[in-house]
Amino acid sequence: MKPNIHVKDKVAIVGAGLTLFRRRMLETSRELAWEAAREALESANLELKDIDCIVIGSAPDAFDGVHLKGEYLADGSGAISKPMVRVYVGGGTGVMVPIAAWWHVASGLCRTVLAVAEEKMSPAHPHPQGVFAYIWDPVVERPLGPNLLWIFALEMRRYMHVCGASKEDIAIVSVKNKANALNHPCAQAAAKITVEDVLNSEVLVWPVHRLDVSPVSDGAAALILAREDIARKVTDTPIWVEGIGWTLDTTHWYNRELAYPRYVEYAARMAYKMAGIERPWKEIDIAEPYDPFDYKELHHIEGLMLAPRCQAWRLAREGYFDRTGELPTSPSGGLLGVGNPIAAAGVMKVAEIFWQLRYEAGERQVKKPVHYGVAQAWGDLMQVGTVVVLSN
Amino acid sequence: MARRIYDKEHVKAPGTPLSSKEMYQLPGTIEYTPVAKYRFTTGQALSKFLEELKRGRIAGRKCNNCGRVYVPPRMYCEFCYKPTSEWIYLEGTGTVVTAVVSYIGTARERLEKPEIIGIVKLDIDNKEPQGYDFPGLFHRFCNVSEDDVKTGKIIGARVRPRWKLEEERKGDITDIECFEPIEG
Ligand SMILES: [Zn+2]
Numbered sequence: 001m002k003p004n005i006h007v008k009d010k011v012a013i014v015g016a017g018l019t020l021f022r023r024r025m026l027e028t029s030r031e032l033a034w035e036a037a038r039e040a041l042e043s044a045n046l047e048l049k050d051i052d053c054i055v056i057g058s059a060p061d062a063f064d065g066v067h068l069k070g071e072y073l074a075d076g077s078g079a080i081s082k083p084m085v086r087v088y089v090g091g092g093t094g095v096m097v098p099i100a101a102w103w104h105v106a107s108g109l110c111r112t113v114l115a116v117a118e119e120k121m122s123p124a125h126p127h128p129q130g131v132f133a134y135i136w137d138p139v140v141e142r143p144l145g146p147n148l149l150w151i152f153a154l155e156m157r158r159y160m161h162v163c164g165a166s167k168e169d170i171a172i173v174s175v176k177n178k179a180n181a182l183n184h185p186c187a188q189a190a191a192k193i194t195v196e197d198v199l200n201s202e203v204l205v206w207p208v209h210r211l212d213v214s215p216v217s218d219g220a221a222a223l224i225l226a227r228e229d230i231a232r233k234v235t236d237t238p239i240w241v242e243g244i245g246w247t248l249d250t251t252h253w254y255n256r257e258l259a260y261p262r263y264v265e266y267a268a269r270m271a272y273k274m275a276g277i278e279r280p281w282k283e284i285d286i287a288e289p290y291d292p293f294d295y296k297e298l299h300h301i302e303g304l305m306l307a308p309r310c311q312a313w314r315l316a317r318e319g320y321f322d323r324t325g326e327l328p329t330s331p332s333g334g335l336l337g338v339g340n341p342i343a344a345a346g347v348m349k350v351a352e353i354f355w356q357l358r359y360e361a362g363e364r365q366v367k368k369p370v371h372y373g374v375a376q377a378w379g380d381l382m383q384v385g386t387v388v389v390l391s392n
Numbered sequence: 393m394a395r396r397i398y399d400k401e402h403v404k405a406p407g408t409p410l411s412s413k414e415m416y417q418l419p420g421t422i423e424y425t426p427v428a429k430y431r432f433t434t435g436q437a438l439s440k441f442l443e444e445l446k447r448g449r450i451a452g453r454k455c456n457n458c459g460r461v462y463v464p465p466r467m468y469c470e471f472c473y474k475p476t477s478e479w480i481y482l483e484g485t486g487t488v489v490t491a492v493v494s495y496i497g498t499a500r501e502r503l504e505k506p507e508i509i510g511i512v513k514l515d516i517d518n519k520e521p522q523g524y525d526f527p528g529l530f531h532r533f534c535n536v537s538e539d540d541v542k543t544g545k546i547i548g549a550r551v552r553p554r555w556k557l558e559e560e561r562k563g564d565i566t567d568i569e570c571f572e573p574i575e576g
Contacts, residue, residue: 019407022407022410024411026410032407065424065426122415130500139438141565143564144532145497150492150509154492154530158490161547183399184399185403186405204496205496206494218407219407237395254530258489258511362400
């Protein structure tokens, strides 16, 4: 299939950096942004003077407790006196950051972009879940006193019903991702656990137990994107951005079928078309589907067309998505294992595909040869899909 | 150019983790509670919807271009991007699409008594609508056991709204106390 888009300049990722992901960090939001950005610059042997433009991503302002969060993060993100923009599509923000960075470079506007994502969820205390109250419709939803987990539980229950998956089948993803994270330098929730541990953990909103859910985190992540000529100068192993895609569905989440994320499929189709990928289930070697909950990884594997509908849980049982499997998913450890500082978690997933395609993931490196990888994030009221396809 | 391996053995990631105790004992941490009160207008479509709830009716908007029925109502069709055409009134009977048992409240506090919540796909002309999108509400359920949720018995069950007494209705979504199974 021929790509469907005229791109002025080919774009590569040439550097990546992360802070630790932890429940509470001493560093302020802007200090976290600075630490991740500095790591990314160092990894590419670049300095801020080599960077033309800045893209920042961060999820709701209410977590950090500071409005104008993009502007607040500007100095720590290296944006002073440079063109800077903040992008925001809820939990989908993390993968939207490299998407926005891509169009800055692909359009010919900037030669290099420093893309920074940050989230500090610990200020909202004793638990940031209360802050999620403000995402609900004020008229028809908030009067019912919803908790954020309700919507995930409702979707998970629907997926189980339509696809015939059991709690055990879904818990396999949590076990896999937490184990994958054991070799991740930033991981907050890496662990060797069993399916029984997941089933025996505290029930929050049945069918969701505590170990079905990723933790609350502070953390930051950054990427460097560059035009082809610069990319080839700074590294022998640029990782090409082959395709990008994103779409939104309505916030009226209870007015549509929740068993399948149509918006993720549309975003994936957009990215695959640009990348010239016709059969993603065969052509994609490695994937980082968004996994704030274990069932979400399965849901997104299907939306990304890496497995037929309702088959992802069966394949997961066979080890198909393990690090040693046919199509390793979340080899980083994902949000379930590395942690979930919302926007930074999406960038962490893109960074993992970057390291895997460079064969730099060390102990986490998948066993098979890899050429094409996909990273995806999801967000808001079951409605945002953001997708990036990379190659080496 | 040297390869940089990014794993636990080769990388020490930056940042200073704190325990809960350490965080609260740090000098100079700032406690702040935002004060922000809002009064939301309910708009063209929802103001009428809420008024009709007070009368014990569920009002929807129909798009005569594509045939979609919207509950909660919208004045525009999301798909045709044209004004919706007319008000219609639904019985309120419907089919359970999904349901869960919540043991926690809004701020993750444990509830004394778990709540059952779910989505109801509402009937149009006494029939279950088909397709990816449908008129429906998200609400509490009554007369449904935790077991009905866990075994899946409740999914696909027929339900109807249990209305509050007329004098107790305020014109909000809780004028419907809950949805409950239709016996038989
Ligand atoms: Zn229409």
